[in-house]
Amino acid sequence: xxxxxxxxxxxxxxxxxxxxxxxxxxxxxxxxxxxxxxxxxxxxxxxxxxxxxxxxxxxxxxxxxxxxxxxxxxxxxxxxxxxxxxxxxxxxxxxxxxxxxxxxxxxxxxxxxxxxxxxxxxxxxxxxxxxxxxxxxxxxxxxxxxxxxxxxxxxxxxxxxxxxxxxxxxxxxxxxxxxxxxxxxxxxxxxxxxxxxxxxxxxxxxxxxxxxxxxxxxxxxxxxxxxxxxxxxxxxxxxxxxxxxxxxxxxxxxxxxxxxxxxxxxxxxxxxxxxxxxxxxxxxxxxxxxxxxx
Amino acid sequence: xxxxxxxxxxxxxxxxxxxxxxxxxxxxxxxxxxxxxxxxxxxxxxxxxxxxxxxxxxxxxxxxxxxxxxxxxxxxxxxxxxxxxxxxxxxxxxxxxxxxxxxxxxxxxxxxxxxxxxxxxxxxxxxxxxxxxxxxxxxxxxxxxxxxxxxxxxxxxxxxxxxxxxxxxxxxxxxxxxxxxxxxxxxxxxxxxxxxxxxxxxxxxxxxxxxxxxxxxxxxxxxxxxxxxxxxxxxxxxxxxxxxxx
Numbered sequence: 001x002x003x004x005x006x007x008x009x010x011x012x013x014x015x016x017x018x019x020x021x022x023x024x025x026x027x028x029x030x031x032x033x034x035x036x037x038x039x040x041x042x043x044x045x046x047x048x049x050x051x052x053x054x055x056x057x058x059x060x061x062x063x064x065x066x067x068x069x070x071x072x073x074x075x076x077x078x079x080x081x082x083x084x085x086x087x088x089x090x091x092x093x094x095x096x097x098x099x100x101x102x103x104x105x106x107x108x109x110x111x112x113x114x115x116x117x118x119x120x121x122x123x124x125x126x127x128x129x130x131x132x133x134x135x136x137x138x139x140x141x142x143x144x145x146x147x148x149x150x151x152x153x154x155x156x157x158x159x160x161x162x163x164x165x166x167x168x169x170x171x172x173x174x175x176x177x178x179x180x181x182x183x184x185x186x187x188x189x190x191x192x193x194x195x196x197x198x199x200x201x202x203x204x205x206x207x208x209x210x211x212x213x214x215x216x217x218x219x220x221x222x223x224x225x226x227x228x229x230x231x232x233x234x235x236x237x238x239x240x241x242x243x244x245x246x247x248x249x250x251x252x253x254x255x256x257x258x259x260x261x262x263x264x265x266x267x268x269x270x271x272x273x274x275x276x277x278x279x280x281x282x283x284x285x286x287x288x289x290x291x292x293x294x
Numbered sequence: 295x296x297x298x299x300x301x302x303x304x305x306x307x308x309x310x311x312x313x314x315x316x317x318x319x320x321x322x323x324x325x326x327x328x329x330x331x332x333x334x335x336x337x338x339x340x341x342x343x344x345x346x347x348x349x350x351x352x353x354x355x356x357x358x359x360x361x362x363x364x365x366x367x368x369x370x371x372x373x374x375x376x377x378x379x380x381x382x383x384x385x386x387x388x389x390x391x392x393x394x395x396x397x398x399x400x401x402x403x404x405x406x407x408x409x410x411x412x413x414x415x416x417x418x419x420x421x422x423x424x425x426x427x428x429x430x431x432x433x434x435x436x437x438x439x440x441x442x443x444x445x446x447x448x449x450x451x452x453x454x455x456x457x458x459x460x461x462x463x464x465x466x467x468x469x470x471x472x473x474x475x476x477x478x479x480x481x482x483x484x485x486x487x488x489x490x491x492x493x494x495x496x497x498x499x500x501x502x503x504x505x506x507x508x509x510x511x512x513x514x515x516x517x518x519x520x521x522x523x524x525x526x527x528x529x530x531x532x533x534x535x536x537x538x539x540x
Contacts, residue, residue, distance in 0.1 A: 123481060123485075140482055140485055140486065156526070156530075158489050159489055176492055176523060195496055196492050196496070216499075217496075235512070238503070
């Protein structure tokens, strides 16, 4: 039978004050702290809904989810709920007129490695470390830092930026003005779009991998090594394409994209080595850089 | 004439009469005859598409109107007639119209109502753009399509695109959504407005390019993508207004 727990916490003033001194960053005059533990089996699903604040999610070997929340405002409530292997964490604000700063809540959540995460936030920043389940991230301005994660990464931000370090699996990301940095990725399917942000892909293109990077303005930069093998199709309609790759005409007899004769597009189409991966880089007016890694 | 020259002739004058040497070449070259035949088929199909008017069933608008009236988002005797997506050139008009209401004490936007409108508008826009993505001709038909999707920026008149005048049907602007954001979150509202400006700027740039290069499918795709980004932004804004209700 599933245990269902709904918790609303306001920790005592003495304990909270002590916790504030010991654990907080000092940003709060008086910090409330709540800590909950949930026993889980297999691959749990953890959803976090927090309008503002810092969220740190890290993995451990225990079959348990631990949630530690810290907040300053007395009108803030941290709700947690467990239904089987599904854990929900949500910040609720009692005062509808509270400003964004008043609702700030920080979380430190520790989960089993294979946990699937769904994080929804408006502002602040989110760090996810060494979790190997799928990740869904939905934010307005919050920045996202992913380290050593593995799985399917679905990222949607409006202005928040994403730094993904040593990520594995697949990524589907969209933003309006956020930047994306993929450092040492081990991913075979990457689709990233940002309207005005920059995109950096600094890693190997896996065999049979597909990499689609698109923006409207800003810079798209990919870095390759001499051993990389990929077909590349790079085009900036009203911008520039800077290429250092020794690309030869496409080895697979694919037809090059055709642009009207009055177009101003700069484009590059061809293969490097055997062309095992497929790389599509497109920009409306931004600069595309295909640079050799140092 | 060689095949390469024939290709250039067709490319430069896709709808014009073929010069005599091109006609002579056609008689001796089966590949180019096939190409010419394909182009004729595409041209004929594009004319048929251009003749179609995308008008959703009246029941959709009736249901939408009833939903919006029940939520107090619209009022008055006006009957929906046209959509003015084209007025979005360089501005927020279709979005702001979609969001509705100018009163500061108006009820919170319903995700269902506004989302439904968003879905209908974006889907039909996407359909419209996709339908014509295969139109390779640069004749008046193509120009007409462009004019319907993207009327000139200085045109204040309605554009009979989708059969609904959001300007006349809905009142209001983005402020209403912003006012509904949880806790009057100023930084959240500021970010959404800032990004709305970015997307509007991109749409304006794409529309300008579209007018300059009406037959460039890449520009059309970028414009379509920019509208999709705007739809994502609107969905996010509406979503945040209802965050506390969940």
